[in-house]
Amino acid sequence: MRCYQIYWIENEFATFFYGKERIFYSLFYQWKQSNGHFKDILHKQVEYITKPIPFLQIQKMIHAELSKKGINFKVGDQVILEDGQGNGAKLEIYDRYISIDSWGNDIQEAIFFEILRKDSGRLLAVDTVNEQFGWLRPIKQRKYV
Numbered sequence: 001m002r003c004y005q006i007y008w009i010e011n012e013f014a015t016f017f018y019g020k021e022r023i024f025y026s027l028f029y030q031w032k033q034s035n036g037h038f039k040d041i042l043h044k045q046v047e048y049i050t051k052p053i054p055f056l057q058i059q060k061m062i063h064a065e066l067s068k069k070g071i072n073f074k075v076g077d078q079v080i081l082e083d084g085q086g087n088g089a090k091l092e093i094y095d096r097y098i099s100i101d102s103w104g105n106d107i108q109e110a111i112f113f114e115i116l117r118k119d120s121g122r123l124l125a126v127d128t129v130n131e132q133f134g135w136l137r138p139i140k141q142r143k144y145v
Contacts, residue, residue: 002109004125006098006116006136008051014122014135021124024049025133028126047096051121055093058119062091065115081108100125 005028017023027049031042059079066073066081074080082088087104091112098116102109116123116136123136 002100002102002106002127002132003129004100004102004109004127006100006123006125007046007096008053009122009124010049010051011122013049014124021133021135024124025126025128025131029128032128050096052095053093053098058093058098058116061119062112062115065118066111069111071111079112081111083108 007024007028009024027042027045031039031046034042062079063075066079071081074082078090078092080088080090083104085104087108089100089102089108089112092099100109100112113125113136124133125136126133
């Protein structure tokens with residue numbers, strides 16, 4: 001199973017740390033693993049560099065895109081995509097991140113990523129279990145001549 005947390009990074013931090021995403025990964029990993037006073041400190045840092053997730057906007061966008069593509073999905077507090085062959089993905093929206101849990105092949109998680117990629121935010125996906133991380137839509141660097 002793959003478990004992604006997608007964070008909306010503040011523009012100034014996304015721009016400054018572009019190409020150094022491992023620093024973000026390290027922060028989120030330590031935040032998940034820590035406890036006590038250290039966890040509180042890391043939580044404040046995470047809140048400082050991330051934006052709140054616009055719940056209704058994201059939820060409407062996901063429902064509209066899935067309906068437009070004719071994809072069947074289950075709705076509740078979470079959105080679930082399954083293909084009937086043991087493959088699927090579940091998306092949940094929280095205050096500071098979006099969680100995507102995926103099992104089987106990666107087609108359903110790719111559908112979620114493609115929909116979220118259309119948003120203009122600086123979205124960083126982090127999988128602390130499999131040590132994977134990256135931007136859903138890389139930042140375009142300006143080239144000065």
